[in-house]
Amino acid sequence: MDCQLDIFFLEAILNGVLLAGLLALLALGLNLVFGVIDVVWICYAELVMIGMYAIFYAYTGGVPFPLAALLGILAVAATGALLHWVVIRPVLDQPPINQLLVTGGVLFFLQAVATMAFGIEFRSLGIRLGSTGFADMTFAWSRILAFVVALAGMLALWIFLSRTFLGTAIRAIAQDRQIMPLMGVDASRIYLVTSAVGGGLAGLGAVLMVLQYDIYPQIGLQFGPLIFMICVLGGLGSMAGGFVAAFLISQFIAVGGSCMATEWGYAVAFLFFMVAIFIRPQGLFGVRG
Amino acid sequence: MKHLLTACMAGLAAMLVAAPAAADIKVGVIYDLTGAFAGGGSKAGSIGNKIAIDMINERGGVAGHKIVPFYADAQSKTDVAINEAERLLNDTKVDVVMGLFSSAQCVPISAKVDAAKKFMWLNICVATAVMKDKNLQYVFRAQVHSDQYGEASCQFVFDHAKAKFGKEAKDIKVAVIYEDGPYGSGIASTNEQKCKQLGLQLVHKEGYAATSGDLSALVTKLRRAQPDVILHTGYNPDITLFLRQAKESGLKWGALIGHGAGFAQIDKLYETFKGDVDYLYNVDPVAAQLLDAKTLAPGMGDLTAEMVKRYKAETGGSEVPTHASSGFNQAWIFFADVLPRAIKSHGGFDPEALRKAALETDIPVGGTIQGYGVKFYGPGTPLSGQSERSTPAIMQYVKGETKVVAPAAIKTADPVLPLPKGHAYAR
CATH class of the missing domain: 3.40.50.2300 (Response regulator)
Known part of the structure; x- marks a missing residue:
């Protein structure tokens, strides 16, 4: 353990904050789907991967980046809706373990399809946004942009859920899946919309990640377990919980990695997760039962 | 006399028909064809390995034996690599296991294969830990070590x-x-x-x-x-x-x-x-095409040129990475040097014959397309099975x-x- 409380330590903390924005956005989509439909999309990070490929091929095909990004978001939103219609809907009444295994199967299916369709090469858009700095600290614009857009995306989702009729219906279904259909709410439609919105958030995550990471079929493995851990820590289905958990975990990774070896940062984050779950099995913001 | 000649010819023909064809040599070839390692060089290594096998078979195989490869995808996962190695050895019953890109896969698999007294030829993984102080008897690596x-x-x-x-x-x-x-x-x-x-x-x-x-x-x-x-x-x-x-x-x-x-x-x-x-x-290890062929043994330049030509044709790319050379070179050393000696001097291609033939390998510096020579450290030495003539x-x-x-x-x-x-x- 070697924590040097200098300007580089502060840089590590701020880098953790920037990473948290992206992770919070990714956790948000997964939590939204779980909170409303009560199904965990284990394959969520693979949807992000699909979005990254969509953006890559659109951009390298000559589409300007903003439009390619929009296409990527729409593509993943459509994939999310398709995932619900084809895979989730038939198992909605099945035990949770069946639902989990089905989405787990989709994870491997998407990885295999991506490998066959896109190949094993690492792809990159080649867009470099540069960096900015102050007081001997340097931060990548791609990370700052990701943080700002992630926060904006979360704000937009909050406005959608709290200020629109459809959003209100989604929240209502999330609160009581049995009663709301009896009151005339079309649950199937709400589920489909929620899946599309959840997919759209994965697509937004893809837009932000494609500026920072190479694209390859297994990139979901880099983030999938982390996103899932954040959701569970925050309380599955709790969007506020996911947000807080993302910042906590990111700081453990960044500061832990700064004071100790990088790999210890992840180890400490997972240790914290285990201890927290022992104390609050329902997660930080989850409701027991 | 005419009848005798006819009878002799008929007998000869019958003998030729009845004579058993030289048995195929089954080779299990394991690389990561999918997953993160695939794009990191494993796929290139597997293509190089395949080119070597194709070229050997086009030349009539080894001492009349056709090489029959069984390609397996380790998927960049150690557990999958171990399962594939066991499947190839126990179910497919291959005579040799070769390939492997990741050292994390080579460490457990080489120990398992050696314990089972089967023969293994490592092509790309480089960690010294794969061989060091293991006293491996049936696992050989001509490649550079870490x-x-x-x-x-x-x-x-x-x-x-x-x-x-x-x-x-x-x-x-x-x-x-x-x-x-x-x-x-x-x-x-x-x-x-x-x-x-x-x-x-x-x-x-x-x-x-x-x-x-x-x-x-x-x-x-x-x-x-x-x-x-x-x-x-x-x-x-x-x-x-x-x-x-x-x-x-x-x-x-x-x-x-x-x-x-x-x-x-x-x-x-x-x-x-x-x-x-x-x-x-x-x-x-140097990509073979970067070396001056004049500094190598006769024929190495032509071999490299053929490998490069085939690699480009197979991939459609213009770059031939080092891993392609490594995959090709190690396989070529085995098929062109070790295997013929095992068959000729040690009576076949069972693990014992291959082991003896491998230990007799003595390729001088400049004798392979990547420039280095091959001579293996013997049993009882700290790096048993590792070539002492490899150089990066x-x-x-x-x-x-x-x-x-x-x-x-x-x-x-x-x-x-x-x-x-x-x-x-x-x-």
Whole structure:
């Protein structure tokens, strides 16, 4: 353990904050789907991967980046809706373990399809946004942009859920899946919309990640377990919980990695997760039962 | 007389028909054809390996025996690689297992295969830990091993400290960063040992998971340590993540020396980083096409040309990475040298015959397409089964071209050191 409380330590903390924005956005989509439909999309990070490929091929095909990004978001939103219609809907009444295994199967299916369709090469858009700095600290614009857009995306989702009729219906279904259909709410439609919105958030995550990471079929493995851990820590289905958990975990990774070896940062984050779950099995913001 | 002649001919014909055809030699070939290692060089190695088998079969096989390959995909996962090796040995009943890219896979599989007294020929994985102090009897590796990588890069820095950096060796600050599997850890350990032994100043040493999604903490620590030289061992995507975050965070250095794997995929690095990867170094067995054929044994140049031609045809690409040479070269050494001797001098191709033939291998330096010779350390020695004649080269990428800058015997250019002013990572 070697924590040097200098300007580089502060840089590590701020880098953790920037990473948290992206992770919070990714956790948000997964939590939204779980909170409303009560199904965990284990394959969520693979949807992000699909979005990254969509953006890559659109951009390298000559589409300007903003439009390619929009296409990527729409593509993943459509994939999310398709995932619900084809895979989730038939198992909605099945035990949770069946639902989990089905989405787990989709994870491997998407990885295999991506490998066959896109190949094993690492792809990159080649867009470099540069960096900015102050007081001997340097931060990548791609990370700052990701943080700002992630926060904006979360704000937009909050406005959608709290200020629109459809959003209100989604929240209502999330609160009581049995009663709301009896009151005339079309649950199937709400589920489909929620899946599309959840997919759209994965697509937004893809837009932000494609500026920072190479694209390859297994990139979901880099983030999938982390996103899932954040959701569970925050309380599955709790969007506020996911947000807080993302910042906590990111700081453990960044500061832990700064004071100790990088790999210890992840180890400490997972240790914290285990201890927290022992104390609050329902997660930080989850409701027991 | 006429009847006798007819009878003789009929008898001869019957004998020819009845004579058993030479048995096929079944070879299990394991590489990562999918997953992160595939694009990191494993696929290229498998293509090189396949080209060697195709060429051997086109020449009539080995002593009349056709080589029948059984290709398996380890999917960049150690457990899958172990299962595939067991399936090939126990179900398919292959005579030889060869290939393997990842040292993390080579360590457990070589131990298992050796314990079962089956024969294994390692093509690409380099960790010294695969062989060291294991006293393996049936596992052989003609390839360079990681201790040699780690020693070569430190020696290179030491040799050029005064002339290029204008500093005494003790004033050169070196950082060692590595993926924390057997491959990265093995090379990093030798880096630390050798650099310290040479009096270089080791200012930072740190491992990380190759699947890590964020290396910013590592980059920050390197900014604090301000090394002149960074010795890096990694796969992909960790190398690209490091280079990207290093640039965005303003990390500067005098030289970045990579050790194979992801650093050997220069065309992929160029796609992402363009000129930013100019002057990058890579320690690795040399890609055969970079060598002057006149310095090699007769026929090696033609062999390389054929391999390169077929590789380009197979992939449609213009670059032939080192891993393609390694996959081809090791397979060729086995099929063209070891296997014929096993059949001719030791009565077949069972594990015992192959082991004896391998131990008799004596290819002088210059006798393979990658320049090094082959002679294996014998049983009871610390590196039993490892070739003692393998040597890595140090290459530098200069404006899209690969130059060999060490060892002196095969170098094609002087190293550019430290990075020229104006370079993205230059101080």
